[in-house]
Amino acid sequence: MGERDEIKVYNYAEFVGGENFLDFRTVLPVGSKAPDFDATLLETGGPVRLSDYWRERDVLIEFGSLT
Amino acid sequence: MAAAYQAKGFESVFVYTREAHPGENYPAHRSMDQKLAHAQAFKAHFGVKRPILVDDLVGTGHTLYGTLPNMTYLIARGGRLLFRADWTDPPTIQAVLDYVLGSRARRREGLRMAPFYAELVGYRWNDFSRFQEGLQRAGQQAVDDFARASQRWTKEGPRPGRITLDD
Numbered sequence: 001m002g003e004r005d006e007i008k009v010y011n012y013a014e015f016v017g018g019e020n021f022l023d024f025r026t027v028l029p030v031g032s033k034a035p036d037f038d039a040t041l042l043e044t045g046g047p048v049r050l051s052d053y054w055r056e057r058d059v060l061i062e063f064g065s066l067t
Numbered sequence: 068m069a070a071a072y073q074a075k076g077f078e079s080v081f082v083y084t085r086e087a088h089p090g091e092n093y094p095a096h097r098s099m100d101q102k103l104a105h106a107q108a109f110k111a112h113f114g115v116k117r118p119i120l121v122d123d124l125v126g127t128g129h130t131l132y133g134t135l136p137n138m139t140y141l142i143a144r145g146g147r148l149l150f151r152a153d154w155t156d157p158p159t160i161q162a163v164l165d166y167v168l169g170s171r172a173r174r175r176e177g178l179r180m181a182p183f184y185a186e187l188v189g190y191r192w193n194d195f196s197r198f199q200e201g202l203q204r205a206g207q208q209a210v211d212d213f214a215r216a217s218q219r220w221t222k223e224g225p226r227p228g229r230i231t232l233d234d
Contacts, residue, residue: 003125010126011085011095015209017216022228024133024153031184034142037128039082039120040099042106048120050080050128054142058167059078060069061140062155063129066109067088067205 068157069117072164077141083109083121084129087136088213090206099124112204141167153228156191188230 001009028035034054041048053059069079083106089095096102099121106121122128132138133153139160141150150163174180202209225231 006125007097008095010130011089011097011124013089013095015088015212015216017213017220017226019135020227021135021153024135024138025228027133028131028140028148028151029184030148030151031182032148034140034146034148035131036146037122037131039122039128040103042083042103042110042119042121045103048118050082050120051146053078053080053118054144054146056144057076057078058144058149059080059142060072060160060164061080061082061132061142063082063084063132063138064136064155065084065086066105066112067086067090067093067201067209 068161072161075164075168077164079117081115081117081119082128082132083119084136085126086205088202088205088209090202090204090209090212092204092206096124152189154189154191156189159189159191 034050036049036051039048039050040046050061053061073079083102086093086095086105093105093108096105102124103121106119109115110119120128126134132140135153137155139150139152139155140148141160141163143149149167152159170180199210202213220226
């Protein structure tokens with residue numbers, strides 16, 4: 001799958017309600033090591049890693065969007 | 068709430084994902100600039116003070132954590148997952164943070180504490196009118212798409228893993 005296709009699959013253009021809440025239960029059980037990833041910090045537009053936030057303190061992470 | 072618990076040692080961040088309910092006003096992302104603009108609109112609309120981390124355009128971070136639209140995770144300093152929920156609910160989070168603080172206080176008092184694995188069925192306020200307002204903000208397409216999905220769930224049953232009140 002090319003990158004453009006990958007972008008269109010992840011960012012679906014219409015909500016159809018096909019989420020699988022069952023998979024969530026096993027994907028990352030509590031007690032395991034949190035996976036790290038790169039992101040863009042909105043305030044600066046610069047790169048940031050999620051682990052930057054758990055290096056010194058506990059961190060609460062909410063995932064979501066405007067819609 | 069984020070500010071109150073920041074004083075108690077908890078950092079709080081928001082990870083901006085794909086649009087859960089794309090519509091005419093906020094369509095599906097096709098560029099990083101567009102995703103950043105939507106995140107900026109989100110920050111302005113809700114007056115978000117927490118750092119907003121915008122995930123990449125293919126949802127690398129979102130996918131690693133389960134790809135659901137409004138999940139919460141609590142990660143301890145050093146990177147161990149302490150709590151996770153498939154929806155975000157402030158009273159539930161507050162109870163968890165207070166529990167973590169209480170456990171640590173007991174440990175500091177000298178009690179011998181052993182970690183264990185636990186799960187929970189949460190209850191959140193399903194504010195339907197506020198949710199509909201959100202869909203309308205996205206655009207009529209988002210309203211119509213959700214109505215169609217709701218009809219299908221009624222006919223075919225809820226999505227896999229959704230817990231209903233009569234379970």
